[in-house]
Amino acid sequence: MKIAVLAGDGIGPEVTREAVRVLENLELPGLTLFEGDVGGAAYHRHGHPLPAETLTMAREADAVLFGAVGDPSCDGLERHLRPEQAVLGLRKELELFANLRPAKVFLGLEHLSPLKHDVASALDLLIVRELTGDVYFGDKGIRESDDGAREGWDMMSYSESEVRRIAEVAFKAAQGSGGKLTSVDKANVLETSQVWRDTVMGEAARYPDVTLDHMYVDNAAMQIISNPAQFSVMVTGNLFGDILSDLASAAVGSIGLLPSASMGARETAHGTYGLYEPIHGSAPDIAGQGKANPMATILSVAMMLRHSFGKNDEAARIETAVEKALADRIHGGDLGGTHGTSAIGDAVLERL
Ligand code: NAD
Ligand code: IPM
Ligand code: MN
Numbered sequence: 173m174k175i176a177v178l179a180g181d182g183i184g185p186e187v188t189r190e191a192v193r194v195l196e197n198l199e200l201p202g203l204t205l206f207e208g209d210v211g212g213a214a215y216h217r218h219g220h221p222l223p224a225e226t227l228t229m230a231r232e233a234d235a236v237l238f239g240a241v242g243d244p245s246c247d248g249l250e251r252h253l254r255p256e257q258a259v260l261g262l263r264k265e266l267e268l269f270a271n272l273r274p275a276k277v278f279l280g281l282e283h284l285s286p287l288k289h290d291v292a293s294a295l296d297l298l299i300v301r302e303l304t305g306d307v308y309f310g311d312k313g314i315r316e317s318d319d320g321a322r323e324g325w326d327m328m329s330y331s332e333s334e335v336r337r338i339a340e341v342a343f344k345a346a347q348g349s350g351g352k353l354t355s356v357d358k359a360n361v362l363e364t365s366q367v368w369r370d371t372v373m374g375e376a377a378r379y380p381d382v383t384l385d386h387m388y389v390d391n392a393a394m395q396i397i398s399n400p401a402q403f404s405v406m407v408t409g410n411l412f413g414d415i416l417s418d419l420a421s422a423a424v425g426s427i428g429l430l431p432s433a434s435m436g437a438r439e440t441a442h443g444t445y446g447l448y449e450p451i452h453g454s455a456p457d458i459a460g461q462g463k464a465n466p467m468a469t470i471l472s473v474a475m476m477l478r479h480s481f482g483k484n485d486e487a488a489r490i491e492t493a494v495e496k497a498l499a500d501r502i503h504g505g506d507l508g509g510t511h512g513t514s515a516i517g518d519a520v521l522e523r524l
Contacts (some may be wrong), residue, residue, distance in 0.1 A: 178226065180211040180212075183240060183452075187466040187513065188237065191466060192468045215249070235448065260447075269338060277295040291401075306330060310328055312328060316341075328362065354402075357388065358388055371479040426507050445480065474488075
């Protein structure tokens with residue numbers, strides 16, 4: 173099992189270090205880790221945020237563990253050289269079109285959520301976010317408008333085939349968890365969303381055991397906070413999924429808790445290829461201070477073991493260890509606690 177470890181920028185290397193310690197602690201036979209440069213770190217070293225050798229390393233691995241990219245010193249660069257292009261490039265090049273972002277309040281950990289106890293306790297949802305289309309990957313530019321001022325523009329689109337393949341992932345996920353799927357769009361305003369909604373509805377006939385409903389994204393944002401119990405699996409486009417998943421993380425308690433899996437159709441000798449990363453970014457405001465919560469990245473390792481290697485027991489062991497650490501009040505600053513990154517890593521390892 174070859175794993176490409178791409179730690180990236182800011183807190184990326186800090187949280188990835190702890191996740192790698194957890195992974196190595198399992199002593200899985202045949203596991204090999206390779207490290208590659210990505211993001212601003214790669215730009216500073218090689219002049220590009222996603223060097224060819226990093227892309228090759230990722231491609232030749234069975235799975236990728238990704239930290240985070242983003243470096244304020246790169247914000248003035250031409251867009252194709254900015255750190256964020258590395259993660260976008262990996263998703264696109266590796267055809268990782270399905271991003272799974274689970275958000276769950278664990279039993280007994282409702283106090284971590286800013287929501288009322290009974291509202292928080294019902295929060296257990298999976299956001300299935302389309303990851304290689306939408307306004308993220310359309311043509312874009314800055315042009316001169318009629319009054320001579322700059323005008324930015326970005327093309328939003330979804331084709332039926334793009335929607336169909338993400339809908340399939342979402343319907344199957346819903347079959348495995350209660351049989352309820354909510355598709356989130358903005359079909360009252362956007363043609364992109366009309367095609368999205370029509371296509372999802374068309375797919376529904378193939379999954380008679382799944383109850384499908386549709387919700388506009390503005391309402392969905394409000395409903396996640398006020399009545400999360402109604403949601404099980406949500407499927408949505410790239411931009412809406414980005415926003416709703418940060419929102420869901422805050423409802424759980426912190427963005428430092430939410431892992432993700434980015435999957436495509438590629439099978440490997442060991443299972444299914446995937447890229448695993450926390451949903452948060454490089455957090456420049458706390459980088460280098462040993463304060464970042466590594467739990468989201470540690471939980472991303474659990475998702476890797478489950479989705480890419482079929483190692484469900486090991487995945488569950490990691491999740492239980494994190495849950496126990498949280499229950500034992502091992503809290504980083506993001507949860508109002510005082511534990512630093514490596515102390516949280518130590519605590520998870522002890523419970524593992
Ligand atoms: P961010 O997720 O990096 O940080 C948002 C807030 O949450 C900050 O206050 C930060 O300190 C806090 N936070 C995030 N992760 C945390 C953790 N593990 N523990 C404790 N606190 C944590 O979002 P941002 O500030 O909007 O973006 C910073 C940079 O990261 C930008 O360059 C952005 O483009 C990039 N970014 C990258 C990814 C990625 O690599 N997949 C994801 C999101 C943002
Ligand atoms: C995420 C991030 C990325 C996204 C950025 C860094 C390109 O916010 O993974 O959630 O928007 O997808
Ligand atoms: Mn995001």
